[in-house]
Amino acid sequence: MKINTRKFGEIEIDDDKILTMPEGLPGFPGFEQFVLFEDKNSAPFCWFQSIEAPNLSLVVMNPAVFKPDYKLDLQGLIDNRGWRDITPEKLLIFVVINIKEGKQEKSITANLMGPLVINLKTKEVIQMAISDPDYSHQYDVLGSL
Numbered sequence: 001m002k003i004n005t006r007k008f009g010e011i012e013i014d015d016d017k018i019l020t021m022p023e024g025l026p027g028f029p030g031f032e033q034f035v036l037f038e039d040k041n042s043a044p045f046c047w048f049q050s051i052e053a054p055n056l057s058l059v060v061m062n063p064a065v066f067k068p069d070y071k072l073d074l075q076g077l078i079d080n081r082g083w084r085d086i087t088p089e090k091l092l093i094f095v096v097i098n099i100k101e102g103k104q105e106k107s108i109t110a111n112l113m114g115p116l117v118i119n120l121k122t123k124e125v126i127q128m129a130i131s132d133p134d135y136s137h138q139y140d141v142l143g144s145l
Helices: 074-081
Strands: 002-005 009-012 018-020 033-038 046-050 057-061 091-101 106-119 124-127
Touching (some): 018 124, 046 091, 074 091, 074 106
Antiparallel strands (some): 002 009, 033 046, 046 057, 057 091, 106 124
């Protein structure tokens, strides 16, 4: 399947790579189908691209790259979703990244309070809402490296 993207133009994706957000992406109602892909030129950043809207793309990253002690209650999510035969180790976790480039400095922050959890077996993505005082929606990625 071919999809259009703002950053990469038209790209080819396998149909089995399509991920669904049954509850949608908060702030973007009506958009439920996405694809996660890497571009070797921007690793370790990945792209969470809407299939329905070329301009809807989020930069995401595995939080283990910059915060190895990041922990979530994945078993609670598994139980609430009714995902059978899934263990926390079989889920992928990504956090949304915000990159700001100013004239004098660059900042890269991560939203640790709204991680994307991907179940590769069901192809479902859920954005969790975390209320842990140790996590921030503007976690300084550069400061942690």
